[in-house]
Amino acid sequence: MSATAARPSDVLPGLGRKIGSLRRERRWALVTAYISLIIAAIFMLGPPLYMLLTSLKTSAEIADLSRSPWSISEITFSNYAQILGDPMFRGFFYNSIIVTVLVVAITMVISVLAAFALARMRFFGSQVLATGVFLTYLVPDTLLFIPLYQIVGGLGLLNSIWGLVLVYPTLTVPFCTWIMIGYFASIPKELDEAALIDGANWMQMLTKIFIPVALPGIIAATIFAFTVSWAAFVYPTAFITQPDSMPLTIGVVSQLIRGDTFAWGQLMAGALLAALPPVIVYAFLMDYYIAGLTAGATKG
Amino acid sequence: MAQVTLRRIVKEYEGGVQAVKGIDLDIADHEFVVLVGPSGCGKSTTLRMIAGLEEISAGDIAIGGALVNDIPPRDRDIAMVFQNYALYPHMTVYDNMAFGLMLRKFPKAEIDRRVKEAARILDIGMLLDRKPKALSGGQRQRVAMGRAIVRDPKVFLFAEPLSNLDAKLRVQMRTEIKKVHQTVKTTTIYVTHDQVEAMTLADRVVVMNHGVIEQVGPPQELYHNPATKFVAGFIGSPAMNFIPCRLEQSGSALQVQLPGGAALPVPQDRTARYQAHLGRELLFGIRPEHLTEVRPNDHRENMAVLEAVPEVVEPMGMETLAHFWIEGAEICARLDPATPAAPGRKLPLAADMAKMHLIDPKTNKVL
Structure with missing residues (x-):
């Protein structure tokens, strides 16, 4: 130039x-x-x-209303020490972990299989079923806990974490199935046809093609199931009254609020500890949440 | 490797719509057959029925002499290349090609040998560790072909494999496909809507329209002796010109009387063939390449001169296309680029009457 x-x-x-x-x-x-x-x-x-x-404050400092609630004069870890040193709270943690791990496992097995069938196998009533699955999710748990109390009671599972393991999937399975139907439906049809011609049966198609390709969707559904069962409050409040079967969410509240006495420091420490696992799970799984994994499958 | 036989194949969808209306086709061992036709003609449905991806409503399909009507795709010993490649996005090129063999429990060493051999044939050896998303369109299509080759199936099925590629790459991959077929010689059924692809690749072309086969034959046969108006118009580019005409007697010979007064003599050797249609309103068919400029000292046999006034002139480099209209029928002539053709200027054209066709407008059959 x-x-x-x-x-x-x-x-x-x-x-x-x-x-x-x-x-x-x-x-x-x-x-x-x-x-x-x-x-x-x-x-x-x-x-x-x-x-x-x-x-991180002492009870005295929390009670001192003359100071700004956003300042600390003396940092203390006593609230955490008390919570972690109490075997009952460790029991709440343990209960929450057991329930959540089982619910996530049950949810993912059922919803991945159901979504694959509803997304890919054309059979009588599959469309109606797919809509039905989603509709069940629209009924809120605040309405469902009353009839479910009867059912769980009838099975003799009140005051047992197994009652929760049975009931939580009614919340998680419909939504996770719905998410997975969407992900599976977005996988190009030619991919299953190629797999069919390559010699795959339905199960191999699911495990070797659909699950790896829809991994971001499966992770999203897993995070959802984890969050729902870890943070569930209404069902355990209704079904569990004995401390040894309580998960963290209601354990912290029921044991640290005695009448009108609030152990604020421990309540906050307990709530933060309870929030920690979801944060870790999110941070860990987000690394695997790679969008656009299907890029390059077809025309691209 | 095997022959493929279709007998009275019907595909009827819910609501009674017939996509394929009872077609018969015999494909020989090692043959490269191309199904061609406009969209909705049933060619892809036919291919998918051969693959087993679509159930047949009636009729029989046999591959290698064995009836496969109720046999699932994986047991038909076929391999298919899709228009959008359908590569497994989470697998490397190597695994994409090896997948079918792994499912069939081939020994590792054999899988490795076959994948490397296919990669060599297709020149994709350096891509084996890559994922599909890191490949260009042409490379993806090669991998898709590699996935078919490693299986060493009885039949290759190609479903419009070049439609997603740009024009230049399409020509290149076309040659590639032909080369691969010449190397591996597997019976191949190839579907396309592109008649050029069909002509260049096929041993035999199957022209389909509205769910039926219009004509089956080698490319040159279809080009020179189309059976119907549809085939005559579909094969060849630019398409054949059709001009309404009347067949008349002229002395001892016949002539084609065009609207606007021009009369073109019919070659003597066709007199017997056309005699029965004397006096009828027919369609005169002539390809643009048989309608050329009149050359000085032009003494070609069976030449007829037609006066035309081009309305549009398209210089293409190696040739020039001139378009004009006779009574509403658009006519295209293929001229030497040196011809001084201009819109609105009179241009005498030489029609090679030995290459003419007459079509019965009632049956659309070529007479």
Whole structure:
């Protein structure tokens, strides 16, 4: 290019102004996005930060209303020590883990198989069934716990974690199946046809093609099932009254609130400890949550 | 390797719509057969029925002499290459090709030998460790072919394998497919809507339309002796010209009387063939390449001169296409690029009457 070449704005006078305005628009979009995100972050992170601060205070400091609740004069780990040193709380943790692991396992086996059948095998009533599965999810657990109490009671599973293992999948299976139907349906039909011709039977098609290709969906469903069963509150409140069968969610609340006495420091420490496993699970599984895994399967 | 036989194959969907209306076809061992036709003509459905991906409503399919009507795809010993490749996205190129053999419990060493051999034939040896998403369209299509080759099946099925590629790559892969067939010689059934692909690849072309076979034959046979108006118009590019005409007597010979006054003499050797249709309104069919400029000292046999005024002239480099209209029928002539053709300027054209066709507009059959 010669040194005397005209700048684009000299040749096309309108062009320079247009580029400038686009740049300005982009800057505004960014500023607006940042402001919204910062507000959202403050709003979301406020409660956990308040819990953390409170859990590190002594009971005396918590009770001192003359000080700002957002400041700490003396950090103490006694609340955590008390919680972790109490065998009953370790029991709550243990119960939660057992229930959650079993519920996630049961949910994923049922919903992956069900979703595969509903997404890929054309059989009489498959469409109606697929819709039906989702509709069952729309009935809230606050309505269902009364009839379910009768059923669980009838089975002699009140005050047992096995009652929870039986009941939680009614919440998790429909939704996870629904998510997985969507993921499986997005896998190109030619992929199963290629597998069929290559010699795969339905089970091999599921295990060797569908599950690996739909892994992001399976992980999303797993996270959902984990969250639901770890954080369930209504069902254990209704079905469990004895501390040795309680999961963390109701254990912390029932044991640390005595009448109108709130052990705030321990409550916050317990709640934070209870929130830790989901955080770890999310952080760990997110690494595997690679979107666009199907890129390259077909035309791309 | 094997022959494939279709007997009165019907595919009827719910609601009574027939996609394939009772077709018969015999494909010989080692043969490369191309099913071609416009979309909705039933060619893909036919291929999918041969693959076992679609149930047949009536009729019989035999592969290698054995009836396969109720045999699932995996037991038909076929391999298929899909339009959108259908590679397993989570597997490497090597695993994609080895998958079918692993499912069939082949020994590891044998799988390795076959995959490497196929990779050598297709020149994809350096891609074996890559995932499909790291490949270009042409490379993906090669892998899809590799997956078919390693299986060493009785029949290869190709479902519009080049439709997703750009024009240049399509020509390249077409040659590649032909080369592969010449190497491995497996019986091949290939579906496409592109008549050029069909002509260049096939030992025999099967032209389908509205669920029936219009004509089966070697490419040159279809080009020179189309059986129906559909085949005449479908094979060849640009398509054959059809002009309404009347067959008349001219002395001892016949002539084709075109609207607008032009009369073209019919070659003597066709007189007996056309005599029965004397006086009838017919369609005169002539390909653009048989309608050329009149050359100086042109003494070709069976030449008839037709005066035309082109409305559109398209220089293509190696040739020039001139378009004009006779009574509403668009006519295309293929000219030497040196011809001084211009829109609106009179241009005498030479029709090679030895290559003419007459079509009965009632039956759409070529007479």
